[in-house]
Amino acid sequence: MTAWEKLRPYGMVAPSIIIFSMFFIYPIFYMIYLSFYDWNFVSPDKTFVGLQNFKDLLTDEDFRQVLSNTTLYTLMTVALTTGLSLFLALWLNRKGVFHAFVQGAIFSPHIISLVSISLLWSWLMDPEYGLLNWVIGLFGFEKMQWLSHPETSLVSLVIVAVWKGIGYNTLVFIAGLQSIPADIYEAAALDQSKPWTTFRRIILPMLSPTIFFLVIINMIGSFQVFETIAIMTQGGPVNSTNTLVYYIYENGFRFFKIGYASAAGVILLAIVGLLTIVYFRLLSSRVHYR
Numbered sequence: 001m002t003a004w005e006k007l008r009p010y011g012m013v014a015p016s017i018i019i020f021s022m023f024f025i026y027p028i029f030y031m032i033y034l035s036f037y038d039w040n041f042v043s044p045d046k047t048f049v050g051l052q053n054f055k056d057l058l059t060d061e062d063f064r065q066v067l068s069n070t071t072l073y074t075l076m077t078v079a080l081t082t083g084l085s086l087f088l089a090l091w092l093n094r095k096g097v098f099h100a101f102v103q104g105a106i107f108s109p110h111i112i113s114l115v116s117i118s119l120l121w122s123w124l125m126d127p128e129y130g131l132l133n134w135v136i137g138l139f140g141f142e143k144m145q146w147l148s149h150p151e152t153s154l155v156s157l158v159i160v161a162v163w164k165g166i167g168y169n170t171l172v173f174i175a176g177l178q179s180i181p182a183d184i185y186e187a188a189a190l191d192q193s194k195p196w197t198t199f200r201r202i203i204l205p206m207l208s209p210t211i212f213f214l215v216i217i218n219m220i221g222s223f224q225v226f227e228t229i230a231i232m233t234q235g236g237p238v239n240s241t242n243t244l245v246y247y248i249y250e251n252g253f254r255f256f257k258i259g260y261a262s263a264a265g266v267i268l269l270a271i272v273g274l275l276t277i278v279y280f281r282l283l284s285s286r287v288h289y290r
Contacts, residue, residue, distance in 0.1 A: 028269065034262035041256045053263035062239055063247070063264070069154060070243040074222035076158045081165045081218055082211065088166065089173030090203075103174070107167035114164070118231035121160045122147070125232075147233055150240035157241055160228050165221070169214055176210035177203070212283060216276065223272050244268045 035053055037046040057063050088106065092099045109117065124131045125146035133143040146156045180203070188198045204211075226245045229235060235242030235250065242250075244264065252261030 031262045031265050034259055035266045037259045039258045041252070041258045049259065053259050056260065057263055057267065062242070065239050066242050066244055066247045069241060070223060073154060073158060073225065073243060074219060076155070077161045077222045078215060078218045080158065080162045081169055082214055084162065085166050085169030085214070086173055088170045089177055092170065093174050093177045103171065107171055109164045110168040114227035115231060117160065117164055118228045122232050125156055148237055150237050153233055153237060153241045157228055157232065160232070161222070161225065165218065169218070172214060173207065173210060176207045180206045216279065219275065220272060223268065
């Protein structure tokens with residue numbers, strides 16, 4: 001084998017590696033570097049402060065509130081999206097024009113931009129003229145302050161996230177259900193297995209790779225939520241919907257505290273990485289690959 005033949009595979013992947021390094025690897029290391037400095041994004045001079053940015057973050061009550069908001073938002077979004085998607089997939093996993101229409105209808109929000117969805121739901125949740133309050137008013141309920149009250153604002157954002165993500169998750173679950181061999185269902189029917197037993201002993205184990213994948217994807221996506229918050233609530237009211245990514249953006253590009261924002265970014269990277277590792281270590285052994 002000539003030297004060119006040995007180097008050709010590396011040359012073919014080199015452009016992708018260079019682009020990936022420029023736009024993903026380098027920014028991560030530069031963010032870590034900036035987290036040790038005090039910089040206002042305008043001045044060419046940076047002041048080395050060591051771990052002071054991290055100390056300030058961990059003692060900041062607003063940051064602790066942001067961590068709490070992010071954790072609660074992620075738990076609710078992942079649990080609701082995964083659970084409802086599995087339920088819909090079990091219902092829609094059959095042939096027919098109606099079921100095909102419903103599949104397309106619930107998938108359509110996935111291909112719409114988050115900006116458009118955020119503007120739409122801002123109108124739907126308007127306390128005076130929104131469609132949601134008009135509907136619940138027909139049943140005699142009082143109008144809700146969906147986005148303007150601390151007790152309902154975060155839940156309102158979760159509703160938007162679940163509405164957008166449920167279609168994609170449902171179709172992935174349907175693909176997983178359709179990959180289960182039909183003879184397994186036939187064997188369960190011959191054994192007179194009850195529906196709940198079939199679901200618990202056959203469907204769930206066979207769907208475990210799909211569930212494993214979707215939980216990881218949904219968790220990472222929930223930690224990265226930004227557009228809906230920036231358009232619908234701007235982190236309010238009283239910091240009740242502020243999450244890590246919006247907090248980083250706010251400190252970095254509104255208050256020009258680049259070192260402080262970079263330290264928050266490092267913490268976000270560490271949290272997501274740690275949760276992913278723990279999730280893989282604890283649950284990967286329970287995934288049943290066929």
